[in-house]
Amino acid sequence: MLRIAVEEVDIANSGATVADLRRQxxxxxxxxxxxxxxxxxxxxxxxxxxxxxxxLLNDGCEVAFFPTVTGG
Incomplete structure (x- = not known):
């Protein structure tokens, strides 16, 4: 787990997708x-x-990742 609440990330290429961000x-x-x-x-x-x-990711968009949560 990364435990990062907020971070600003620059993506090198225009036309980047969520998959590109995941790889980065x-x-x-x-x-x-x-x-x-x-x-x-x-x-x-x-x-x-x-x-x-x-x-596709636009300049200034907000991206949030949600890991799978298990419970009982």
Missing amino acids: LAGRGEAAATTFSGGRPVRVAVDRVMRSDAC
Whole structure:
């Protein structure tokens, strides 16, 4: 788990998608790689609407990742 509440990220290319952002974030080390490309489902919202990895990211958009939560 990364435990990052808020962070501003610059994405190098225009036309970037959520999948591009996941790949960029996964390159930040072992914990990030496990979170974003480790095969665990992580849902995503863009501007407070649930989206898929194909969603295009606009300048200034808000992206939130939600890990799977288990409970009983």
